[in-house]
Amino acid sequence: MKLRSFTALLLILTMALGLTALAADFDAKQVITVVSREEGSGTRGAFVELTGVLAKDDSGEEKDNTYSEAIISNGTNLVLTTVADNQAAIGYASLSSVLHNDTVKALKVEGIEASTENILNGTYKIARPFNVVTNGELTDELAKDFMAYVMSKEGQAIVTEDGLVSSANDQTPSYEAANKSGSLTVGGSTSVAPVMELLAEGYMELNPEAKIEVQSTGSSAGVTGALDGTYDIGMASRTLKDSETEKGALATVIGTDGIAIVTNLANPVEDITVEQVRQVFTGEVTTWEALNK
Amino acid sequence: MSETGATTPAVDITVPTRPSMHLGSRFLKALCWAAGFVTIGVLLLIIAYILVNGLPEFFSRDEQGTLHFKASLFALKYNSRNLSMLPAILNTLTMTALSLLISVPLGVGGGIYLAEYAKPGSKLVKIIRVTAETLAGIPSIIYALFGMLVFVVTLKMGISMLSGALTLGTMTLPLILRQTEESLLSVPMSYREGSYGLGAGKLRTTVRIVLPVAMPGILAAVLLSIGRISGETAALIFTSGTGTGIAGINDSGRTLAVHLFKLQEEGRAVGASFAVAVVLLIIVVLMNALSSFIAKRLTKKG
Amino acid sequence: MRGLFLASACVCIFAVGVICYFLFANGLPFFAKYSAWDFITGTEWAPLRGIYGILPMIVGSFLVTFGALLLGAPIGVLTAILMARFASSRVVRVMKPAVALLAGIPSVVYGFFGLKLLVPFTRNMLGGNGLSMFVASILLAIMILPTIIQTSEAAINAVPNSYYEGSLAMGATHESSVFRAIVPAAKSGIVSGIVLGIGRAIGETTAILMVAGNQARMPTGILAGVRTLTVNVLLEMGYAADVHRESLIATGVVLFIIVMAINFIFSFINRRRVVQ
Numbered sequence: 001m002k003l004r005s006f007t008a009l010l011l012i013l014t015m016a017l018g019l020t021a022l023a024a025d026f027d028a029k030q031v032i033t034v035v036s037r038e039e040g041s042g043t044r045g046a047f048v049e050l051t052g053v054l055a056k057d058d059s060g061e062e063k064d065n066t067y068s069e070a071i072i073s074n075g076t077n078l079v080l081t082t083v084a085d086n087q088a089a090i091g092y093a094s095l096s097s098v099l100h101n102d103t104v105k106a107l108k109v110e111g112i113e114a115s116t117e118n119i120l121n122g123t124y125k126i127a128r129p130f131n132v133v134t135n136g137e138l139t140d141e142l143a144k145d146f147m148a149y150v151m152s153k154e155g156q157a158i159v160t161e162d163g164l165v166s167s168a169n170d171q172t173p174s175y176e177a178a179n180k181s182g183s184l185t186v187g188g189s190t191s192v193a194p195v196m197e198l199l200a201e202g203y204m205e206l207n208p209e210a211k212i213e214v215q216s217t218g219s220s221a222g223v224t225g226a227l228d229g230t231y232d233i234g235m236a237s238r239t240l241k242d243s244e245t246e247k248g249a250l251a252t253v254i255g256t257d258g259i260a261i262v263t264n265l266a267n268p269v270e271d272i273t274v275e276q277v278r279q280v281f282t283g284e285v286t287t288w289e290a291l292n293k
Numbered sequence: 294m295s296e297t298g299a300t301t302p303a304v305d306i307t308v309p310t311r312p313s314m315h316l317g318s319r320f321l322k323a324l325c326w327a328a329g330f331v332t333i334g335v336l337l338l339i340i341a342y343i344l345v346n347g348l349p350e351f352f353s354r355d356e357q358g359t360l361h362f363k364a365s366l367f368a369l370k371y372n373s374r375n376l377s378m379l380p381a382i383l384n385t386l387t388m389t390a391l392s393l394l395i396s397v398p399l400g401v402g403g404g405i406y407l408a409e410y411a412k413p414g415s416k417l418v419k420i421i422r423v424t425a426e427t428l429a430g431i432p433s434i435i436y437a438l439f440g441m442l443v444f445v446v447t448l449k450m451g452i453s454m455l456s457g458a459l460t461l462g463t464m465t466l467p468l469i470l471r472q473t474e475e476s477l478l479s480v481p482m483s484y485r486e487g488s489y490g491l492g493a494g495k496l497r498t499t500v501r502i503v504l505p506v507a508m509p510g511i512l513a514a515v516l517l518s519i520g521r522i523s524g525e526t527a528a529l530i531f532t533s534g535t536g537t538g539i540a541g542i543n544d545s546g547r548t549l550a551v552h553l554f555k556l557q558e559e560g561r562a563v564g565a566s567f568a569v570a571v572v573l574l575i576i577v578v579l580m581n582a583l584s585s586f587i588a589k590r591l592t593k594k595g
Numbered sequence: 596m597r598g599l600f601l602a603s604a605c606v607c608i609f610a611v612g613v614i615c616y617f618l619f620a621n622g623l624p625f626f627a628k629y630s631a632w633d634f635i636t637g638t639e640w641a642p643l644r645g646i647y648g649i650l651p652m653i654v655g656s657f658l659v660t661f662g663a664l665l666l667g668a669p670i671g672v673l674t675a676i677l678m679a680r681f682a683s684s685r686v687v688r689v690m691k692p693a694v695a696l697l698a699g700i701p702s703v704v705y706g707f708f709g710l711k712l713l714v715p716f717t718r719n720m721l722g723g724n725g726l727s728m729f730v731a732s733i734l735l736a737i738m739i740l741p742t743i744i745q746t747s748e749a750a751i752n753a754v755p756n757s758y759y760e761g762s763l764a765m766g767a768t769h770e771s772s773v774f775r776a777i778v779p780a781a782k783s784g785i786v787s788g789i790v791l792g793i794g795r796a797i798g799e800t801t802a803i804l805m806v807a808g809n810q811a812r813m814p815t816g817i818l819a820g821v822r823t824l825t826v827n828v829l830l831e832m833g834y835a836a837d838v839h840r841e842s843l844i845a846t847g848v849v850l851f852i853i854v855m856a857i858n859f860i861f862s863f864i865n866r867r868r869v870v871q
Contacts, residue, residue, distance in 0.1 A: 033724040040833065068812045069810060069819070185452060213537065213544070214537070215535050220834030221833030224834050229451075318768065321673075321774050329682065342708060342712055399606045403605075424612075430858055432797065437828075438618075439618070442621060443617055523701065566707065577696060577699035
C-alpha cells in the first residue's frame with residue numbers, strides 16, 4: 001500500500017519536473033548566460049582573437065577577458081546542449097557542427113548570415129583554419145598516405161559536405177588507394193574531430209587493412225600530443241602559436257571553418273555586431289535588453 | 294559489575310526513562326522513514342528518467358508505423374551514422390578482464406600473505422596496510438594523471454587498453470587485497486587446525502580449506518571492482534582514450550562509460566547517449582543480481 | 596610460495612611508491628618556480644598567463660563536499676537506522692538491492708541525469724542558469740548516500756543486541772532504545788562511513804564536470820557555478836605542457852594531501868576513543 005501511494009507521488013513529481021522544463025515566453029530582462037570553452041580550446045582561442053575579447057592590457061600583455069561568470073563547457077556539443085536548454089544562453093561553436101544541429105540557431109553577424117558561402121566570399125569574418133598538426137615532416141607511410149587522401153579531391157569533397165570551406169580547386173589531385181595497412185592515432189580539437197572521423201571512415205573503406213582512431217581532447221591537447229608522440233597526427237582548430245612552432249609543430253590547413261554565435265531557438269535576437277559580441281563575452285553587457293540599447 | 298567480571302562498554306549510552314525522550318525518538322523514527330522514502334524515491338527517479346528517455350531510442354518506426362528494433366545500435370563496426378555501442382561493450386569486457394588479471398592475482402596473493410604468513414604485529418604488515426588504505430583513497434583523477442604520466446608517456450605504452458588496464462588494476466588492487474585479508478581472517482582457526490591435524494601443509498591448507506570459505510567476501514570485492522571499472526571515465530580517457538572500434542591490447546578503445554561521456558559531449562546525437570545509459574543501468578542491475586546470487590550459493594555450500 | 600605471496604603484497608607498497616614518486620617528482624619542481632603560498636592562496640587561475648592560484652578551486656571543492664554532506668549524511672544515517680532496526684524484513688529485502696543499485700550507477704550516468712533533469716529544474720524553479728553549486732551538491736549527496744548507508748547499517752548491525760535489550764528492560768520504548776542505546780554505540784562505524792563519503796565526494800570528477808559550470812573564480816553563491824580541484828585538473832590535463840602540466844600535478848599533490856589529512860584525522864579520533 002505504502003509503495004503504491006509512494007510510486008504515484010513519484011510519478012507526479014517526475015511529471016512536474018518535466019513540465020518545468022517547458023519553455024515560457026522569452027524574457028528580455030533575463031541575465032545573459034554566457035557559455036564559453038575551456039582555455040585549451042582552439043575554438044575559444046580563435047574566437048577571442050577575432051572578436052576582440054582577447055586584448056592587450058595596460059602592461060602590453062595579451063589577456064583573455066572572457067567573462068568570469070561564463071560557463072565553461074569542454075566540447076562543441078556541450079556548448080550546443082547548454083544553449084539549447086537555456087533560453088538566456090549564448091555561446092560560440094564550430095559552424096560545421098551547428099549546421100548539423102537544429103536545436104540552436106546561429107546569429108547573423110552584422111547582417112551577414114553564417115554560411116560557408118559567406119566565409120568563402122569573405123563577408124562572414126569569424127572563421128578559422130582547421131589544422132592538422134605534425135611533429136615536423138611526416139615520416140610514417142600510413143600517415144603520409146592518409147594526409148594525401150585528406151588533401152585529395154575525394155577528401156576535400158567530404159570536408160565541403162560537412163560544412164567547411166575547402167581550398168580545393170581543379171588542380172587538386174585525385175586519391176589513388178594503395179592498400180596501406182597499420183594503425184594511426186589522430187587526436188586533438190573537438191571541432192575538427194567530427195570531420196576527421198568522416199575522413200578516417202572514408203579512408204578505411206578504401207584501405208581495409210588500415211586502422212585510424214580519432215580522439216577528441218581539445219586543440220592544445222592535439223598540439224601537445226603531436227609533439228610528444230601521443231598522437232601520430234594532431235588536430236587544431238586555430239593557428240599555431242609561436243611557442244608551438246618553435247618546438248617543431250607543423251600545421252597543414254585542411255579546411256576553413258566558421259565560428260557561429262549561437263542562441264536558443266526562443267530568443268528573438270537575429271543579428272549581432274562584433275562589438276556587441278565582445279561586450280557580451282567580456283561581461284560588459286549582462287542582460288538581453290541592455291544589448292539592444 | 295566487577296563481581297560478575299563483565300566489562301563496561303567504552304561508550305556513553307543513556308538509558309531513556311523520561312517520556313520526553315520517547316517522544317523525540319518517535320519523531321526521529323518518522324524521520325527515518327522519510328529518509329528511506331527519499332533514498333528509494335531518488336533511485337526510482339533516476340531509473341525512470343533514464344528508461345523513459347532511453348528505451349525509445351532502441352526502436353524506430355518505418356513508414357507504415359511498425360516498430361523495429363534498431364539493430365544498427367549493435368553493429369560490429371562503429372561509424373558516425375549508426376553510433377553502435379557494441380564495440381564499447383566489447384571493450385568494457387576486455388578492459389575488465391585485463392584489469393582483473395592484474396589486480397586479482399596480486400590482491401589475493403597479497404591478502405593471503407598478510408592473513409596467513411605474516412607475523413601479526415610486524416612493521417611490514419603495517420606499511421602494507423597503510424599503503425593499501427592510501428591507494429584506496431586516491432581520487433580517480435590522480436590515477437588518470439598517474440596512468441598518463443607513467444604508462445602512456447614514460448613507459449611509451451601509448452594510449453592503449455594496456456595503459457588503461459594497468460591504471461585500473463592499480464586502482465582496484467587495494468580493494469581486493471583488503472577484502473581478501475579480511476575474509477581470510479574471519480575464517481575460524483579451527484578450520485586450519487583441523488587441516489594441520491590431518492597432516493596437510495600450510496599451502497595446501499590455505500588454498501584448499503581456508504580460501505574457499507573466504508570466497509564470498511573475495512568475490513564481493515571482485516564484483517565491486519568490476520563495478521568501478523565499468524563506471525570509470527576520467528582515468529580511462531587519458532590512458533585508453535576514445536577509440537571507436539573493437540580494441541586490442543595496444544589499441545585505443547572506449548568503454549561504455551567513456552562512450553556515454555563522449556557521446557553526450559561531442560557526438561551529434563544525444564538520443565544515443567540515453568540508450569547507452571540504459572545499457573549501463575542494465576549491466577549494473579545484472580552485476581548486483583549476480584553478486585547476491587553467488588553470495589547465496591556460496592554461503593549455502595559453506 | 597610464501598615468497599610469491601609476499602611479493603604480491605609488496606606490489607601495493609611499490610604502486611604507492613611509484614605514484615608518490617611521479618606526483619612529487621613532477622609536481623615539486625613547480626614549487627621551485629612558483630611559491631607554494633601563492634599557489635594555495637592565489638585567487639586567480641590564468642595558466643596561459645602564468646598565474647596559478649588554486650584557492651577558488653579549494654574553496655569550491657570544500658563547499659560542494661560540505662553541501663553534499665549536509666544533505667547526504669543525515670539521510671544516509673537515518674536510512675541505515677531504518678534498514679537495520681525499524682523496517683520489516685520484507686521492506687529491507689527491497690531496500691538493500693536498491694541501495695546497492697544506487698552504489699553501482701556510474702558517475703557519468705549521474706552527471707547525465709543531473710544535466711538533463713536537475714539543471715533545468717533548478718534554472719526554472721530557483722533561478723540562475725542551473726549549472727551550479729546547488730546541483731553539484733545534490734548530485735554528490737546522492738552519490739555518497741549508498742556509501743554512508745552501507746557502512747552505517749553494518750555498524751549498527753554490529754552492535755550487540757544486549758544493549759537494546761538492556762535498554763528495553765529498563766523500561767524504554769523500542770524507538771528510544773534504538774536512538775539512545777544502539778546508535779551511539781555504532782558511532783565510530785557511522786563516522787567512518789561519513790569519512791568514506793567525504794573521500795568519494797572530494798574525488799568526484801565526471802559528474803561535477805557536467806553540472807557545475809566550472810568557472811575558475813571564487814565561488815559567488817549557491818546558484819552560481821563553481822570549479823573543484825578535480826575538475827580543474829581534468830579540464831586542462833589534455834593540453835597542459837611544461838609549467839602548466841606541473842601546476843596540475845601540484846594540484847594533484849594538494850588533493851592527495853587533503854585526502855590523507857582527512858583519513859589521518861579520522862583514524863586519530865578513532866584511536867583516542869578506543870583508548871578512553
